[in-house]
Amino acid sequence: MKEFAQLITSLDQSTKTSEKVNALKNYFLSADDKDKIWTLALFTDRKPQRAVTTSLLKDWVIEWVGIPEWLFQESYHVVGDLAETIALLMALKESFEHQIDKPLSHYIDTLIELKNKNNNEKKARLHLIYEELDSQERFVFTKIITGGWRVGVSQNLMTKALSQTFEIDQSIVAHRLMGKWSPENFTFHDLILEESNNDLASRPYPFYLAHPITTAEIQINLNPLEWQAEWKWDGIRGQIIKRNDEVFIWSRGEELVTDKFPELEAMAKHLPNGIVLDGEITAFENGEPLSFALLQTRIGRKNITKNLLKKAPVAFICYDLIEYDGKDIRSNSLENRSQLLKNLIKEAKDPVLIPSQSIKFSDWTELIEIRKKSRRLKTEGLMLKKKDSLYESGRKRGNWWKWKIAPLTIDGIMIYAQKGHGRRADLYSDYTFAVWDEDELVPFAKAYSGLTDAEMKKVDAFVKKNTKEKFGPVRTVKPELVFEIAFEGIQESNRHKSGIALRFPRIKRWRKDKPINEANKLTDLQELLQKYG
The missing domain is CATH 2.40.50.140 (Nucleic acid-binding proteins)
Known part of the structure; x- marks a missing residue:
């Protein structure tokens, strides 16, 4: 725990990417494997299920420290962070030097065990833990309970650090970090170091994201003959996966949303195995996009009723084909992938699987005029993609650009x-x-x-x-x-x-x-x- 707490301190105190990467590299080179896998989980929003509510935790800290509730609330309003408030208040009760150094995984295992205990057992065990931790460790431990890390570690930064530490291609690391894995059923070696034996059939690919570009930059720097344009649809970016006769639908936020879109799942069941589509889940009816608000009603519901399916119909506007016949084709050119995708959609003949059509234009002046239709068509603007571009990982400059309309x-x-x-x-x-x-x-x-x-x-x-x-x-x-x-x-x-x-x-x-x-x-x-x- 001390090593993990020091990592959090180093990350929090640095604003430079290179320093954050070095801090992570040093940690991954020295930490226990079980701590490594839990560190990956915590930084990729896979924290353990909450064992205790923040309300109960606050009440117990008030009791342990011996202060009135109003003073706790005033302290919290001044500090602005619950974990930091608790760490500072608990420091008032320190009575001995903290020599105990148990692994990070020990404390997470304890939180998992506490999930099924009664409140008195939880309270007693947490009190013992808080007493054996120092102030920074208490802050980190409380963050594990409550969530909300704000240390500037994105999944891309984590990917870069792992790639450099273990000399694995960054795109491969990014792929292995995606999907529905858990430290409770994967070891660090299985997830990151094992070549592919333990890859999940449901695992999506890292999304290729575009940087914004201005009209002036386009006219000065880009040759229109080398680029294709598509509408930038307003929906939920997602991947539809069909492998081993199973269908998985992932959002860009790495949320499995298959059950939210049964009509897309039904469509994908008729696709051949070994297919991964990248596109936009969009509220759609009679050949036209509907409001994003309708789409949100599908995400926020536990049960998707027939009435909701009728009120908020959706389609998948397909941008790209990144796996075909079980093979990763991200290194193929966009033109090649587009042709394979066109053939696939033609064979599928399903109204909810729609191709993202390339817009015909001869020069940038013509495309500027076309772009003016964006808001009327309920799109956010245009995407520009180089015709010979590969499908890369993460947000990269050069081959894909988003040319959005003014807000x-x-x-x-x-x-x-x-x-x-x-x-x-x-x-x-x-x-x-x-x-x-x-x-x-x-x-x-x-x-x-x-x-x-x-x-x-x-x-x-x-x-x-x-x-x-x-x-x-x-x-x-x-x-x-x-x-x-x-x-x-x-x-x-x-x-x-x-x-x-x-x-x-x-x-x-x-x-x-x-x-x-x-x-x-x-x-x-x-x-x-x-x-x-």
């Missing part, structure tokens, strides 16, 4: 603020914005990204000087600051007072030039909803 914008007034997490734990950095409905301010969106550090500090100072009311961690502030909010989509919502929900809202800029009476109105949002919803 929609609205000017809103900040009315609520809340402190952030991690390095923003002492700053009011999460905001709620409102628009005018006659003389009333109606909240319509929350956002926490888009400001510079300097701007955030100024907003934080404003919040502290202009707080009107307090509701736990939330502050009602004087309506004075106007911000331009950018967003990708707009839809109706019964859960919001405004009746509207925005997709991917973020702060575009601080409108210091605008008084609050010039902020947008609810009717402006409703007009956007009529036009683009």
